[in-house]
Amino acid sequence: MFDLKGYLASKQENINSYLDKILQESDISCRIVTAMRYSLLAGGKRIRPVLCMAAVDSVGGVGENFLTEACAIEMIHTYSLIHDDLPAMDNDDLRRGRQTCHKAFDEATAILAGDALLTLAFQVLSSKSFLSNNKENEKNLNKSLQVINIIASASGYKGMIEGQMRDIASEGTNLDIDELKNLHYMKTGALIDASIIAGATMGGGNTEEIEKLHNYSKNIGLAFQVADDILNIEGDPVIMGKAAGTDETRKKVTYPSLIGIEKSKKLAMDLVNKGLIAIESFDKRSDPLRAIANYIIERKK
Amino acid sequence: MFDLKGYLASKQENINSYLDKILQESDISCRIVTAMRYSLLAGGKRIRPVLCMAAVDSVGGVGENFLTEACAIEMIHTYSLIHDDLPAMDNDDLRRGRQTCHKAFDEATAILAGDALLTLAFQVLSSKSFLSNNKENEKNLNKSLQVINIIASASGYKGMIEGQMRDIASEGTNLDIDELKNLHYMKTGALIDASIIAGATMGGGNTEEIEKLHNYSKNIGLAFQVADDILNIEGDPVIMGKAAGTDETRKKVTYPSLIGIEKSKKLAMDLVNKGLIAIESFDKRSDPLRAIANYIIERKK
Numbered sequence: 001m002f003d004l005k006g007y008l009a010s011k012q013e014n015i016n017s018y019l020d021k022i023l024q025e026s027d028i029s030c031r032i033v034t035a036m037r038y039s040l041l042a043g044g045k046r047i048r049p050v051l052c053m054a055a056v057d058s059v060g061g062v063g064e065n066f067l068t069e070a071c072a073i074e075m076i077h078t079y080s081l082i083h084d085d086l087p088a089m090d091n092d093d094l095r096r097g098r099q100t101c102h103k104a105f106d107e108a109t110a111i112l113a114g115d116a117l118l119t120l121a122f123q124v125l126s127s128k129s130f131l132s133n134n135k136e137n138e139k140n141l142n143k144s145l146q147v148i149n150i151i152a153s154a155s156g157y158k159g160m161i162e163g164q165m166r167d168i169a170s171e172g173t174n175l176d177i178d179e180l181k182n183l184h185y186m187k188t189g190a191l192i193d194a195s196i197i198a199g200a201t202m203g204g205g206n207t208e209e210i211e212k213l214h215n216y217s218k219n220i221g222l223a224f225q226v227a228d229d230i231l232n233i234e235g236d237p238v239i240m241g242k243a244a245g246t247d248e249t250r251k252k253v254t255y256p257s258l259i260g261i262e263k264s265k266k267l268a269m270d271l272v273n274k275g276l277i278a279i280e281s282f283d284k285r286s287d288p289l290r291a292i293a294n295y296i297i298e299r300k301k
Numbered sequence: 302m303f304d305l306k307g308y309l310a311s312k313q314e315n316i317n318s319y320l321d322k323i324l325q326e327s328d329i330s331c332r333i334v335t336a337m338r339y340s341l342l343a344g345g346k347r348i349r350p351v352l353c354m355a356a357v358d359s360v361g362g363v364g365e366n367f368l369t370e371a372c373a374i375e376m377i378h379t380y381s382l383i384h385d386d387l388p389a390m391d392n393d394d395l396r397r398g399r400q401t402c403h404k405a406f407d408e409a410t411a412i413l414a415g416d417a418l419l420t421l422a423f424q425v426l427s428s429k430s431f432l433s434n435n436k437e438n439e440k441n442l443n444k445s446l447q448v449i450n451i452i453a454s455a456s457g458y459k460g461m462i463e464g465q466m467r468d469i470a471s472e473g474t475n476l477d478i479d480e481l482k483n484l485h486y487m488k489t490g491a492l493i494d495a496s497i498i499a500g501a502t503m504g505g506g507n508t509e510e511i512e513k514l515h516n517y518s519k520n521i522g523l524a525f526q527v528a529d530d531i532l533n534i535e536g537d538p539v540i541m542g543k544a545a546g547t548d549e550t551r552k553k554v555t556y557p558s559l560i561g562i563e564k565s566k567k568l569a570m571d572l573v574n575k576g577l578i579a580i581e582s583f584d585k586r587s588d589p590l591r592a593i594a595n596y597i598i599e600r601k602k
Contacts, residue, residue, distance in 0.1 A: 031466060083416060120453070120457055127450055149428055165333045165413060168409055
């Protein structure tokens, strides 16, 4: 039986200490760094960087060699949370068990801290490979550019940002289940997918392997969102570190609001199963991906 | 005598049609693209992409081959304007002769349109080179990554974003002239510098050439800001497409407020001269850079 708890704890520790190291308060002592660190080091689940490194491993690479890239994805995820929480968007006060960035600092600082994390992601993504020099260099340089492109495309106006636009526009309106799935694929699925595809690319996966992993990530990304909607109803605010019941207050269209909570749970389970089937031909190096798929619907936060 | 007007008009046309092409409304018909296009195609001076391509030319490359990279810089500049104009920051209603993005759309859309332009810049910066394939490929791939790194560093928390933080913090406080210069180097100088260094890198400039161009850009970047402060007092709002006198209303520390308007004009002229001296060893392929340096203090908007 794969020890997911130990695996996650070990990966999270590496991720957290890398993020802590790359963005030092003493670097330049200023409010923007304090705000960036406040949100970045608030102890999230680190699911995207973990998936990224697990995808490297699953195609035969060494995930830990791509900690930089994995952490860049976490920076983008964190920036999106800071901006989503802003008064002009979701107007949330609580995130990861503490005040949101604009509450702890101010709105201008939160906007700029988000901008700075997004920018820093691309700075670190471009900082590594051109310093190395070996016969594999061209291949590695090419992969570095591809990874930047994969991540930027998924985060941009055809991906995560359009997802957030649709999420805002959907409040108080009626969406059918396909519109809701599309919204969620863009808002959260695209970056999860990019984490895995970037990992598989860096790990040297072939087209067939990448396609299978894409299939895995599409399904578990959606399952992740369905599970989030269920948690928003049934979750414990203390464990989650954020308020529950907020979707209903905002009259947000969610899976439970469209198909009921029992069918939502079944949908999440079906999606996880589809994800598991997509990678069933992979060997035990994909056990972390399998365990994470199951964790998505079992998690309490 | 170099025809700067014709040169700028021709470059601006290429830049505008490239930007128009890369971000098509019909792509996905949605509000975010409309907002991005609204701000991106509002007819700015395009000084950064022009400087970038002129720097390529000045070291013996072909500037027009790097229109993509030049336009990516304009996207980053535009994103920074959209976010700077937000109510939480400068709260400006007018930009480039029309309503600011959050006025024409709404605050959430403006935040996300800025985010999307920043992200799109890195998407296009990473989209080009790995499709090509020739013996120069490794060198080109390396340069592409370096250029991404130069631009991301200049735009980030140690550059443009920290400049905006200091700008906000400085309102109503006292800065001395060195603090003001540092603020401006970060807020506007860093990205201008990056435009030129990126151009010189892509054009194949050697270390000495890049150092000279860096010297040029540091001086003209600062001159640009001093000239902006002067225009804020003496400029015609109709020609500028934005309000005048706003610095005084906000009690902003500016060069004129610190050293008076006549000394500010002399400072701008001295800086332009230093910039010109830095590149005096360059041949006539640097005439556009020379003409732009002079234009900075002569411009009316």
